[in-house]
Amino acid sequence: MSPLFTRRQVAVLGAGALLSTRLARAGSGPLVRPGRVGLAELATPPPGARLDRAAARAALERALVAATGEPTAAKAIGALFSPADTVGIKLNCLAASLSPRIELVEALVALLRDRGVPPERIVVFERSARELQRARYPIRRDGDDYRCFGVDGDWDAEPSTSGAIGSCFARLVSTTCTALVGFGVVKDHDLAGISASLKNWYGVIHNPNKYHDNHCDPYVADVARHRFVRDKLRLTVVDGVTGQYHGGPAWRPDAAWPLGLVIASTDQVAVDAWAWRLIDGERVKHGLPKVADAGRPPRFIATAAGYGLGVGDPGAVREVRG
Numbered sequence: 449m450s451p452l453f454t455r456r457q458v459a460v461l462g463a464g465a466l467l468s469t470r471l472a473r474a475g476s477g478p479l480v481r482p483g484r485v486g487l488a489e490l491a492t493p494p495p496g497a498r499l500d501r502a503a504a505r506a507a508l509e510r511a512l513v514a515a516t517g518e519p520t521a522a523k524a525i526g527a528l529f530s531p532a533d534t535v536g537i538k539l540n541c542l543a544a545s546l547s548p549r550i551e552l553v554e555a556l557v558a559l560l561r562d563r564g565v566p567p568e569r570i571v572v573f574e575r576s577a578r579e580l581q582r583a584r585y586p587i588r589r590d591g592d593d594y595r596c597f598g599v600d601g602d603w604d605a606e607p608s609t610s611g612a613i614g615s616c617f618a619r620l621v622s623t624t625c626t627a628l629v630g631f632g633v634v635k636d637h638d639l640a641g642i643s644a645s646l647k648n649w650y651g652v653i654h655n656p657n658k659y660h661d662n663h664c665d666p667y668v669a670d671v672a673r674h675r676f677v678r679d680k681l682r683l684t685v686v687d688g689v690t691g692q693y694h695g696g697p698a699w700r701p702d703a704a705w706p707l708g709l710v711i712a713s714t715d716q717v718a719v720d721a722w723a724w725r726l727i728d729g730e731r732v733k734h735g736l737p738k739v740a741d742a743g744r745p746p747r748f749i750a751t752a753a754g755y756g757l758g759v760g761d762p763g764a765v766r767e768v769r770g
Contacts (some may be wrong), residue, residue: 478528479516483759485713485722487512488770492689498551499689504710505555508685510770511712512559521559525627528682528714529627531564536625536680539580540632540648540757544697547583548631548687552710556629556685557594570594575651589616603654607658611670615653621676630716634707635692636727640664641739643697644723645684645716646672646728666746672716673755684719686711693730705730717758718765721747725762 474734488510518524529535541547552573558572568590574580577587577598588596603616604623621628625713630648637643639660642678647664649671650656659667671677688709695703707726713719724746728738739746751759 478518479518480714482715482765483718484515484517484565484715484766484768485711485718486511486768486770487688488514488710488712489708490689490710491494492708495498499549501551501555504549504551505558505680507710507770508552508555508559508712511685511710512664512770514768514770515712515714522562522712525559525563529560529563529565529752531566533565533627534569534625535560535565535571535627535629536620537570537629538648538651539572539583539585539619540643540651541574541583541585542577542697543633543635543692544579544582545699545701546633546690546692546704547634548633548685549689550583550585552685552687553631556631561594567592567594570622571625572596573618576600599652602606605656608674608676610674611666613653613659613667613674615655615671617654617674617676618652621652621680625680627682628677630681630684632684632686632701632719633690633692634686634688634711634726634729635696636694636739637696637744637746639744640668640748642720642727644686645719646748647720649677652677663744663747666751668748669752669755669757672752672754672757678757681716682714682767684713684716686719686723691726691730693734694736703734715758717752717760718751720746720752721760721762722765722767724749725765741750 469486488507490507512521512524516524539548557570585596599618607614607616632644632648634644640647646668688707688711690704691707692704749760
């Protein structure tokens with residue numbers, strides 16, 4: 449399968465867009481609100497039903513306003529992204545039935561387009577096209593709409609290192625995109641403890657199977673602090689319409705609950721700290737031990753906080769309702 453752009457096009461586009469983005473953000477600086485997590489309510493639909501598109505967009509906009517402190521979602525997006533950016537939106541579709549809903553993802557796409565980012569420079573992606581298709585996303589590499597496809601083996605030719613990891617990164621992340629959005633879900637994880645934000649980036653390296661020892665610590669944090677992610681990540685969004693408190697990362701409908709939230713933050717570590725507290729509370733309600741007491745402490749959260757990537761203490765996270 450041919451890449452989205454040729455290597456020459458990637459080099460020219462990436463250099464020009466990155467410079468333009470830095471200039472566009474130089475006046476006010478990046479909208480980083482350490483520890484601040486924006487929440488907006490969005491009712492959980494019946495099983496198998498789609499979200500109302502207008503309600504999904506309204507909830508996403510409220511979450512963005514709450515997360516950034518900007519008066520409108522348009523201003524929030526405008527402070528984080530430039531029309532010259534090539535924006536990659538990394539989904540988490542491993543559990544298929546518990547994946548970011550397309551109505552929320554397309555609401556974010558619409559906000560980016562309103563900001564002036566051309567649709568051909570908005571790329572919704574996952575590790576594989578198969579995962580996207582199982583989550584009911586259309587595979588699209590051309591046309592007038594946003595792009596949507598899997599990495600599917602298009603890795604850098606040589607690995608690069610970050611702390612304890614040595615991996616080939618997806619060329620989409622290393623070279624093509626100038627800005628990234630992590631778009632996850634709320635669920636526990638049988639090895640890492642929880643999965644909402646940071647662990648989503650395992651989908652951009654060629655060898656994540658090597659990095660699950662010691663509850664994925666420090667490996668998850670090391671992927672997130674690699675310059676390809678750290679320097680490009682602008683926003684984290686989480687589809688919390690449905691959460692899962694046990695049995696992850698696979699889909700366990702008997703352990704799902706109607707959470708009814710959309711989450712946004714410029715602090716990816718705070719999102720995981722918030723999700724950890726939330727999942728622990730739901731597990732206790734159902735007579736289960738907290739994830740750490742179950743032998744799966746999400747140590748990578750504290751490691752990421754130690755790297756300066758965000759706030760890792762659940763008690764220090766500030767919820768702001770939109």
